[in-house]
Amino acid sequence: MPPAIDTKAKRNRLAKRREPYWHKLVLGGFIGYRVGAKGGSWIARYRSEDGKQHYKSLELPAHLPQNEYDVATGEAKKWFDNQNLGFRAKPGTVDEAADNYIEYLEQKKGKASAKDAKGRIKLHILPEFADIPLDRLKLQQVRKWFHSFVVVGSDEQVRK
Numbered sequence: 001m002p003p004a005i006d007t008k009a010k011r012n013r014l015a016k017r018r019e020p021y022w023h024k025l026v027l028g029g030f031i032g033y034r035v036g037a038k039g040g041s042w043i044a045r046y047r048s049e050d051g052k053q054h055y056k057s058l059e060l061p062a063h064l065p066q067n068e069y070d071v072a073t074g075e076a077k078k079w080f081d082n083q084n085l086g087f088r089a090k091p092g093t094v095d096e097a098a099d100n101y102i103e104y105l106e107q108k109k110g111k112a113s114a115k116d117a118k119g120r121i122k123l124h125i126l127p128e129f130a131d132i133p134l135d136r137l138k139l140q141q142v143r144k145w146f147h148s149f150v151v152v153g154s155d156e157q158v159r160k
Contacts, residue, residue: 005033029080044076094129
């Protein structure tokens with residue numbers, strides 16, 4: 001029987017090793033706990049329909065609730081759901097997301113709406129963020145960009 005990783009006490013008794021201790025969550029989906037010199041880390045493993053194994057290191061919030069196992073399994077299940085829906089393990093760039101959004105608008109709202117959004121995105125968003133991977137986009141970057149549109153000056157200067 002594989003060692004249990006669902007409680008902190010059980011994880012503390014595990015021997016340090018590179019290979020994670022795995023626990024099956026869903027068909028083809030496992031959560032693993034790797035015990036290292038500086039503590040432990042959580043990993044999700046998923047076997048796709050083509051038989052390939054995919055791994056993802058789970059980055060949990062700094063301030064965890066009572067049971068970090070529940071948080072880790074929740075994050076792993078979200079990732080498994082994304083894999084089942086055909087999403088990529090690695091997110092694309094802002095440019096790719098913008099293209100997907102424009103396609104969506106064209107299908108749902110029409111060509112005029114998509115054309116308007118494409119012009120605005122091309123003018124304002126892509127020059128700043130086009131090649132940035134979505135998982136690397138920071139809130140501070142977006143806020144700085146957003147506040148760059150604020151015009152400073154007297155009412156008359158702003159009007160002109």
